[in-house]
Amino acid sequence: MIYLQIFAEVKSKKEERKIKKKMTLANLTVGTPAKVVKVAGKTIVSRRLMEMGVVPGVAVTVIKTAPFGDPIQIRIRGYSLAMRKSEAEIIEVSE
Amino acid sequence: MKRVFQSSNSKAVIPSAIVEKNGGERRKVAKAQLTIALSGNPNAGKTTLFNVLTGLKQKVANYPGVTVERKEGVWKLGDTAARLIDLPGLYSLDVTSLDEQIASDVLTGKLSGLAKPDVVVAAVDATNLERNLYLVTQLLEFKIPVVIALTMVDAAEKQSLEVDSRKLSKLLKIPVIPVIATQRKGIGELSEAVLRVAAENKIPRLPWLADGDFSEDVKDIHLSLSDDAAANKKIFARYNYISDIYQESVNQKQTFERNISDKIDGVLTHKFFGLVILIAVLLLVFQTIFSWASLPMDLLEQGFGALGDFVKTSLPEGILNDLLVDGIIAGVGGVLVFLPQILLLFLFLSILEDTGYMARAAFLLDKLMSRVGLHGKAFLPLLSSFACAIPGIMATRTIENRHDRLATILIAPFMSCSARLPVYTLMIGAFFAGQTVFGFLSVGAVLMLAMYFLGIIVAVIVAFILKRTILRSPPPPFVMELPPYRLPNFRTVVQNMFTRAGLFLKRAGTVILAISIILWALTYFPRATEKVQNQNEAIVKSEQPAIGESAQLQNSYAGQLGHFIEPVIEPLGFDWKIGVALIASFAAREVLVSTLSIIYNTGKDANEESETLISAIRNAKKDDGSAVWSPLTALTLMVFFVLAIQCMSTVAVVRRETNSWSWTLFMVAYMTGLAYLAAFLTYQGGKILGFG
Numbered sequence: 001m002i003y004l005q006i007f008a009e010v011k012s013k014k015e016e017r018k019i020k021k022k023m024t025l026a027n028l029t030v031g032t033p034a035k036v037v038k039v040a041g042k043t044i045v046s047r048r049l050m051e052m053g054v055v056p057g058v059a060v061t062v063i064k065t066a067p068f069g070d071p072i073q074i075r076i077r078g079y080s081l082a083m084r085k086s087e088a089e090i091i092e093v094s095e
Numbered sequence: 096m097k098r099v100f101q102s103s104n105s106k107a108v109i110p111s112a113i114v115e116k117n118g119g120e121r122r123k124v125a126k127a128q129l130t131i132a133l134s135g136n137p138n139a140g141k142t143t144l145f146n147v148l149t150g151l152k153q154k155v156a157n158y159p160g161v162t163v164e165r166k167e168g169v170w171k172l173g174d175t176a177a178r179l180i181d182l183p184g185l186y187s188l189d190v191t192s193l194d195e196q197i198a199s200d201v202l203t204g205k206l207s208g209l210a211k212p213d214v215v216v217a218a219v220d221a222t223n224l225e226r227n228l229y230l231v232t233q234l235l236e237f238k239i240p241v242v243i244a245l246t247m248v249d250a251a252e253k254q255s256l257e258v259d260s261r262k263l264s265k266l267l268k269i270p271v272i273p274v275i276a277t278q279r280k281g282i283g284e285l286s287e288a289v290l291r292v293a294a295e296n297k298i299p300r301l302p303w304l305a306d307g308d309f310s311e312d313v314k315d316i317h318l319s320l321s322d323d324a325a326a327n328k329k330i331f332a333r334y335n336y337i338s339d340i341y342q343e344s345v346n347q348k349q350t351f352e353r354n355i356s357d358k359i360d361g362v363l364t365h366k367f368f369g370l371v372i373l374i375a376v377l378l379l380v381f382q383t384i385f386s387w388a389s390l391p392m393d394l395l396e397q398g399f400g401a402l403g404d405f406v407k408t409s410l411p412e413g414i415l416n417d418l419l420v421d422g423i424i425a426g427v428g429g430v431l432v433f434l435p436q437i438l439l440l441f442l443f444l445s446i447l448e449d450t451g452y453m454a455r456a457a458f459l460l461d462k463l464m465s466r467v468g469l470h471g472k473a474f475l476p477l478l479s480s481f482a483c484a485i486p487g488i489m490a491t492r493t494i495e496n497r498h499d500r501l502a503t504i505l506i507a508p509f510m511s512c513s514a515r516l517p518v519y520t521l522m523i524g525a526f527f528a529g530q531t532v533f534g535f536l537s538v539g540a541v542l543m544l545a546m547y548f549l550g551i552i553v554a555v556i557v558a559f560i561l562k563r564t565i566l567r568s569p570p571p572p573f574v575m576e577l578p579p580y581r582l583p584n585f586r587t588v589v590q591n592m593f594t595r596a597g598l599f600l601k602r603a604g605t606v607i608l609a610i611s612i613i614l615w616a617l618t619y620f621p622r623a624t625e626k627v628q629n630q631n632e633a634i635v636k637s638e639q640p641a642i643g644e645s646a647q648l649q650n651s652y653a654g655q656l657g658h659f660i661e662p663v664i665e666p667l668g669f670d671w672k673i674g675v676a677l678i679a680s681f682a683a684r685e686v687l688v689s690t691l692s693i694i695y696n697t698g699k700d701a702n703e704e705s706e707t708l709i710s711a712i713r714n715a716k717k718d719d720g721s722a723v724w725s726p727l728t729a730l731t732l733m734v735f736f737v738l739a740i741q742c743m744s745t746v747a748v749v750r751r752e753t754n755s756w757s758w759t760l761f762m763v764a765y766m767t768g769l770a771y772l773a774a775f776l777t778y779q780g781g782k783i784l785g786f787g
Contacts, residue, residue, distance in 0.1 A: 068462035
C-alpha cells in the first residue's frame with residue numbers, strides 16, 4: 001500500500017509536470033473558488049463522492065489541509081467534506 | 096444468540112394499552128397500526144427526533160445476522176399507535192454498504208417480521224438542504240409516501256438561511272414540517288401530516304427520472320456496480336432537480352455570519368494547536384477513565400465482596416453456596432467492576448460524536464492511521480482500549496468499513512489495559528523493586544513502559560499484516576462529512592450511554608456468566624477426597640503448611656490441566672502452578688494474582704502489593720529444589736500477558752461485535768499463539784544471553 005501510494009505520488013508529480021492543464025481538487029490552492037468539471041473513474045469512491053454532492057458544475061473550495069498534509073477539507077453545497085488527496089485527485093476542477 | 100435476536104425482531108410491538116382499550120375490535124386496531132420508518136443523513140437530528148417521538152420506550156437490537164443496530168419504538172399519533180423504525184443514518188440508498196442494504200430491505204419490506212413501512216419520515220437538516228434532499232429523492236423512488244421533518248431550523252435562522260418550507264413542500268409535492276424536536280415544536284403537525292399521507296397513500300411524480308423509465312421497478316433503481324454510467328447519470332439527475340428546488344425555496348441573506356464552525360475549526364484543526372488540543376482531549380478522556388472511574392469501581396468491588404460474604408454466611412455451606420459466591424458473584428462481579436469505565440467512556444464518545452469533534456479527530460489523525468492501513472476513526476477505540484478493551488471494541492462501531500472495523504477490533508486487546516496493571520505490579524514488585532538503570536531510572540518504570548510499547552508495536556505490525564492479507568480490501572473511501580459543531584443534547588447523550596452499557600451487560604453478560612461457571616467448576620471439581628487429604632497430611636508432615644483451598648485447587652481439573660499443559664509451558668520457564676494461574680486468569684487478567692495467592696497459600700485476599708505473596712513467589716521451589724521464579728520468568732510472564740487475550744469479557748464482546756464465532760476464535764488463537772511465541776523467545780533468548 002505504502003509503496004503504491006509513493007508510486008502514485010511520484011507518478012502524479014511527473015504527470016503534473018508534464019501536463020499542467022489538468023487541474024484536480026488535490027492540487028487546487030487553498031481558498032480558491034472552483035467548479036467541478038468531472039469526477040473520474042467508476043469506483044465506489046467516485047460514486048460516493050457524487051452521492052455526497054460532488055457532481056459536475058457544483059462550486060467547490062478547498063478550506064484546509066490536515067496537519068500531516070492529508071486529508072483535505074473542502075466546502076461544497078454549504079457543508080464541509082473531508083477526503084484524502086488520493087480521492088481528491090479524481091475530481092477535475094476549473095477555476 | 097442469533098435466535099434471541101430474531102425472536103425479538105419478529106415480535107410486533109403492539110401497545111397493550113390500545114389493544115385493551117378497544118377490547119373486541121382487535122382487528123380494526125391491527126389494521127390501524129402503522130409502520131413508519133425514520134430516515135435521514137447522519138447528523139441530521141434523527142436520533143433526537145426519534146427519542147422525542149418514542150419517549151423512553153425503545154428497543155435496541157441487531158438486525159438478524161449482522162451488527163447493524165436496529166432501534167424501534169412506539170409513536171403515538173393521537174389515537175393511532177405506530178411502530179417507528181429508526182433506519183441507520185445514511186447519505187444514500189444505493190446498496191454499497193451493509194447499512195444501505197439493511198435500509199433498503201426495510202423499505203422494500205424484505206425483512207421478516209417487519210411490514211413494509213406505510214410512511215417514511217425523513218429528517219432533513221435545514222442547514223444542509225441539498226445533500227439531505229438527495230436521500231429524500233431516493234426515498235421517493237421506493238414509492239412510499241414521504242413526510243419531511245425539517246430539523247435544525249433554528250440553526251438555519253442563525254445563519255440567516257431562510258428555508259421556505261411551504262414552497263419546498265409545494266415543489267416536492269410532499270409535506271414539509273419544520274420541527275424543533277427538543278422543544279416539541281412541530282411534533283403535532285408532523286403526526287397530522289403522517290396520518291394524512293398514510294390515509295391518502297399518494298406517491299408524487301418523480302420528475303428527475305422523467306427521461307428514462309427508471310421508476311418501473313424498485314430493484315432496477317438500485318444498481319449494481321456494473322452499470323456505473325447509468326448510476327452516475329442518475330445521481331446527476333437527482334442533484335440537478337434538487338439544485339432547482341433549492342434555488343427557489345432558499346433565501347440566503349448574508350454569508351459572513353455563516354461559518355461559526357469554520358472559525359472553531361480554525362483552532363481545533365489548526366496545524367499546531369489542533370494537535371495540541373487533540374492530545375489534551377485524549378488525555379482528559381484517558382485520565383478520567385482511569386481516575387474518576389476508580390471510586391465507583393472500588394465501591395462495586397467492595398459491594399460484590401460484601402454480597403459474596405453475605406451469601407456465604409447466610410446460605411448453608413455446600414456446593415450451591417460455593418457456586419453462587421465463588422463462581423457467579425465473583426465472576427460476574429469481576430466484570431461489572433468495569434461498568435463505570437464503560438459508562439464514562441461512552442459518555443465521552445457520545446459527546447465527542449454529537450459535538451462533531453470525533454470527525455475532526457479522524458481528520459487530524461487519518462494520515463498517521465492510514466500508514467498502518469487503518470481509518471482515522473480507529474484511533475479513539477484503540478486509545479480507549481488502554482483503559483479497557485471492551486468499550487474500545489464497542490466504540491469501533493463508528494468505523495463504517497467492515498474490514499477496517501475488524502482489523503481494529505483484532506488489535507484493540509494489545510493495548511495494555513488497566514487489568515494488566517496488577518500483573519505487572521506483582522512481577523515488578525517481586526523481582527525488580529528498587530533496582531535502577533543508569534543510576535536514576537527505576538527498572539520497574541522502564542519495564543512498565545516497555546510493556547505498553549510492546550503492545551503498541553505488535554498491534555501496528557499485526558494491523559499491517561492483516562490489512563495486507565485476510566482483511567485486504569480496496570482502501571475504503573475516507574470521504575467523510577465534517578458536521579457543523581453543535582451542542583450535544585443532554586438527553587440523547589445520556590440515553591445513548593445507558594443503551595450501550597445495557598447492551599454490554601445483556602449480551603456479554605450471558606457469555607461471561609457461562610465462562611465464570613465453567614472456570615469455577617474447573618477449580619471446584621473433583622472435590623477433595625481422601626487421597627487429597629492424605630496428600631495434605633503428607634505435605635503437613637514435610638512441614639510445608641497447606642490449607643484445604645490450595646490442595647483443592649491443585650487437585651482440581653484446573654490443577655490437572657495445569658499439569659497437563661506443563662510440558663507446553665515449560666519452555667517458557669513456567670511450572671504447572673503458573674499453568675493453573677494462566678488457566679484461571681482466562682476469566683480476567685487480574686485473577687492471576689488471586690490464583691497465585693491461593694496456590695501459594697498466602698490467603699485469598701492478598702493483592703499485588705502483598706508482601707507475603709511476593710515472598711512466596713520468590714521462595715517457590717520446584718520438586719528438585721530449584722527456584723521456580725527468576726527475574727527472567729517474571730519478565731516472560733509479563734510479555735505473555737501483554738499479548739495473550741486472557742479476558743473472557745473481551746471474547747464475549749468480540750463475539751457480539753463481529754457477530755461471528757470464527758473471528759472470535761481466530762482472535763483467541765492468534766493472540767494466544769503470538770503470546771506464546773513472544774514468551775518463548777523472551778525466555779529462551781534470555782537464557783542464551785545468560786539471564787535466568
